[in-house]
Amino acid sequence: MIARILLTTGEPAGIGPDLCVAIAQRELACDLTVIGDPALLSRRAEQLGLSLEIRSPGTGELEAHRPGSLKVWPTVHAADPACGRLNAGNALYVLETLSSGVTACLDGRFDALVTAPVHKGIINEAGIAFTGHTEFIAAITGGHPVMMLAAPSLRVALATTHLPLAEVSRNITRERLATVLTILERDLIARFGIGAPRILVCGLNPHAGEGGHLGREDIDIIEPVLETLRRQGMNLTGPLPADTLFLPKYLRHADAVLAMYHDQGLPVLKYVGFGRAVNITLGLPIIRTSVDHGTALDLAGSGKADTGSLEAAIDEAIGMAARMHCRSH
Numbered sequence: 001m002i003a004r005i006l007l008t009t010g011e012p013a014g015i016g017p018d019l020c021v022a023i024a025q026r027e028l029a030c031d032l033t034v035i036g037d038p039a040l041l042s043r044r045a046e047q048l049g050l051s052l053e054i055r056s057p058g059t060g061e062l063e064a065h066r067p068g069s070l071k072v073w074p075t076v077h078a079a080d081p082a083c084g085r086l087n088a089g090n091a092l093y094v095l096e097t098l099s100s101g102v103t104a105c106l107d108g109r110f111d112a113l114v115t116a117p118v119h120k121g122i123i124n125e126a127g128i129a130f131t132g133h134t135e136f137i138a139a140i141t142g143g144h145p146v147m148m149l150a151a152p153s154l155r156v157a158l159a160t161t162h163l164p165l166a167e168v169s170r171n172i173t174r175e176r177l178a179t180v181l182t183i184l185e186r187d188l189i190a191r192f193g194i195g196a197p198r199i200l201v202c203g204l205n206p207h208a209g210e211g212g213h214l215g216r217e218d219i220d221i222i223e224p225v226l227e228t229l230r231r232q233g234m235n236l237t238g239p240l241p242a243d244t245l246f247l248p249k250y251l252r253h254a255d256a257v258l259a260m261y262h263d264q265g266l267p268v269l270k271y272v273g274f275g276r277a278v279n280i281t282l283g284l285p286i287i288r289t290s291v292d293h294g295t296a297l298d299l300a301g302s303g304k305a306d307t308g309s310l311e312a313a314i315d316e317a318i319g320m321a322a323r324m325h326c327r328s329h
Contacts, residue, residue: 009036010116012081014295083301091126112317151273201238
């Protein structure tokens, strides 16, 4: 099976177009199409001194990627996308590439969507409420999105995503935790081929609440959910203090960690795997992966952007698509 991968260009003033042009030079075990502005990609290739043949996606026949060539689904930007200079006029272009890409995956025209980084701030400045890829895609597809980052030696999923810290505690509910853990176990089985996933669960408070002396959430919310799910057959350990959970003695016996909030788990993940990690959205009817970094406006057009995370995101999407294909046949 050759997986059909659709890649967005991301924020046009950032390194997204650079990454698309650079990855096109590589041998890739998939049929790759980029959704974005062909003129933008041609101009960025010229800036980077790279040869690039832009081709039409055609009628959709499967074919292996040809290094130095790129199939482009044309979506034209509205404003001049100068390297490193954000322009709110291109917010709708960015969202159009995303919404069209998601719809194409829902329709079965592509097996997975891989997204280059976007800039949340400039989209909001354009007057559009936008908190991130994860939430935007979920609004189109339905389902309950679960954000997970995966590095070669560690997977970290999040119970909550892009929330101010002051709002985290009230969003850690029994219903949310049960849903997130159920989705995490299901997708570790279906999309990663792990037969009986072992999941470590972080406590919310320091020392997992210190027996209630540092907060009651771990006792009143997290522990009852874990006990209920264990009785249903899930292999869950926790709640564990987050400051010691990420030690080898625990991680060597785990397939994934569930952190309660963004900056509880992701600093560790990025420390061990930044530049090689992949952002994966679980709980959706489509496969979606992304890079582990931002738009890097200062590197746009410089030739210094590292393609490592994008390569890993494409490889992860290919692997998940293959496993899903096997399960359906």
